[in-house]
Amino acid sequence: MTIAPADLRGSFSLPPGKALDICHQLEAAILQHRMQPGMKLAEDEVGELFGVSRTVARTALQALAHGGLVTIERNRGAFVSRPTIREAHEVFEARALIEPRIARMAARAMTPDHLKVLQGHVDAEHEVTAQGDMGMALAHSGAFHLSIADIADQAILTQILHTLVSRSSLIIALYWHRRDTGCESHSHHALLKAFSVRDENAAEEIMKSHMVDLHSGLDLRDRSESHRSLADVFAKP
Amino acid sequence: MTIAPADLRGSFSLPPGKALDICHQLEAAILQHRMQPGMKLAEDEVGELFGVSRTVARTALQALAHGGLVTIERNRGAFVSRPTIREAHEVFEARALIEPRIARMAARAMTPDHLKVLQGHVDAEHEVTAQGDMGMALAHSGAFHLSIADIADQAILTQILHTLVSRSSLIIALYWHRRDTGCESHSHHALLKAFSVRDENAAEEIMKSHMVDLHSGLDLRDRSESHRSLADVFAKP
DNA sequence: AATCTCCATTTCGTATACAATCTGTAGGCA
């Protein structure tokens, strides 16, 4: 494996260049859970790490902020986002709305070559899971979902889904609770099967229930330890 | 009327500051069709216009680029986006997927105060339409749709819809063909009526057909005059 | 000992300077 396994390019509205590269590298690191939500991303640090000035680092961080992966606070800097429980629900509700439709369109457009790509993601996910690298497994799982959108050939929905999948990774880092292994692979296999016979209805239905599964695999109870903002804490009910 | 009628804030992931203000002003100008798709937005010009340096202007333009309103080409600069026919279809297909759901959720959450806000947008749209200011009318129409998302109280879908509505404005500038006035107001009134009795099913259905109407009001035939990229023109079939 | 104030440090916000790239035009050459 050479570069990024979660090869999720195409969703940053930046012209090609150093800033875009940094975006991709930071995104991969976040998606693979090599950076925790809440972690500080100082401009100087990022710039030095990638051998560019603060100007370029800043551009990259702002681009990531637009995707929701990073949060920028004025005069305080950039941090890996910490999605709230509320956001977590909304992200998976949005995915539950969008992805079944995407699955249907992908099933319609599916070719043997497309199937091979999807199979590759599932295999890779299995492999790294066997090695215990859950971060990488999650990245491959995300790539699987995004490849489906690619196949559906709807650029705008793909771009939207890209941000949702990225955020999902943060949400899982914070709230994933189900400990049973192979959490998703069954659904992914079932999807592959539906795709292989181009069964649009099955693909849509399987994706829909897959989304419900994912959502219910989170522990989104309102543990008071979660750092709500001061304004939230003192908001009148 | 004081500031922006299309008061569509909240969708730029920038900390408050000058750059964000510039974003809002440029967005309003584009949404009201005071700037045509394809128009150049030079950094110097924008900076001078708003009394800031290129740095800040650049930040604003990049933020707009992430929303799809502006396209940045490396070493060439920023331009008001010119959505392709393909993108136009995709935008309205995405809206057709998302907005009926939003309408349903909004109907569930509707209160008398919310209704007043929506009624205000419709009234404002009528007023400026009567004055012949179609750009402003379009901006109010967009604000109506976004207010519905606000009422549905789904921040993520609202943000997604914001970008879609903005792009719709560009698409309409390029491709709107139906000349009959009152193009949308009937649908908007029907929606208001459904909302006023909190009829979720009706709201969803009306919104769905409203989306079909909008989509079909565009002339998306492949007129060869449209400036396709050279690569597209000479792509082998 | 606890608290307040002030200052030093760090980090970001903004402006400016210089380098790189592209575009258009004028001049030279076949």
Added chain:
DNA sequence: TGCCTACAGATTGTATACGAAATGGAGATT
């Protein structure tokens, strides 16, 4: 005349410098 080349202008890409804001700690005060 037609075409290629080279230069000049304009615009963006990147780096750096300086100012502003927030943080953290040392010292003074009660």
